[in-house]
Amino acid sequence: MADELLDRIIAGEFPPGASVPGELELSSRHEVSRMTVREAMKTLEAQRILSVERGRGTFVNPVNRWGSLDAVLRAASEGTNDASAAIQLIELRRMLETGACELAAGRMADSDIQTLRAHVEKMRLAHERNDLAAFVEADLAFHDLILQASDNVFVAVLFEPLHRVLEKRRTETSKVPDIQEHAIGHHQNIADALASRDPHRARDAMDAHMQQTLDDLKTYVLGDGTA
Incomplete structure (x- = not known):
């Protein structure tokens, strides 16, 4: 009931x-x-x-x-106030993922860097083939690897319940070819920054990606000309 x-x-x-x-x-x-x-x-x-x-x-x-994470996630995934939920989700990602990227720069293995580059290449190929599902899969895998490589158990646990909402949102935004192109460039920059092992560069690269994601959401999806 x-x-x-x-x-x-x-x-x-x-x-x-x-x-x-x-x-x-x-x-x-x-x-x-x-x-x-x-x-x-x-x-x-x-x-x-x-x-x-x-x-x-x-x-x-x-x-x-609301005091129930499950209820909030259901509202974000199924609710009618999509614009507000979408923006707030990016705000949350920005807070957590920039920090995770900074930590990962000094903790991830060389093999992880190679895997990140492979994910970027998969995104590029999926973009060329107009394969939305493959693009979203590679995009999510790229970010998941960074979260895991941060080697902070709380980061991974906090993001796990968000996966269903993130997949739905990525599918909505990644339908736009221009957004895919922007994402590929930023993912490449993030991989390069992590390969440099410079925590500040890695954090800045992820922050730039989150800002571009927010701008693209407002411009291409929400139709907000102020982005």
Whole structure:
């Protein structure tokens, strides 16, 4: 029941600030007991998805107040406010991946550098063949290798739940040939920076890639001429 109600929230039926129906209406709509509805509401309240105001009702909180990572990821993947979620996802990647790249510069093996270059070549070939799935696969593998090579267990664990959302977003943005070309160039720069073993150069290269990714998202996908 909690999942079904969350689905309705994510779908935009109950946007942030909206009140959700009472127990009687929800139990009738979902064909469950009022006790089941009550437990579902308590679950969503505990996850800070809903807030109860005595005498007024139960209201949907903004996503940035939610306390469930799984719910936030579902909202980012399936929700209606795609623009905001897409930008915030890049902001999160920028914070984590620039640091991971800096760490990886001094920790990754020579064989990892060779593998990174192989991923870039796969991206280039996929671009030439117009093979979107292969391009996205190589792109994700490139970044995953850097995260693993940072040799920081917390980085890898934090990114693992994001994989499904990242794959969906990459597929959306990589449909644009110009974005693919930009990505190939930046991935090559990142591989070169990591090969130099210069942590600051590696961090700057990844940061430049994140900025280009954000600019491309606004220009080609969101249609924001301010990028």
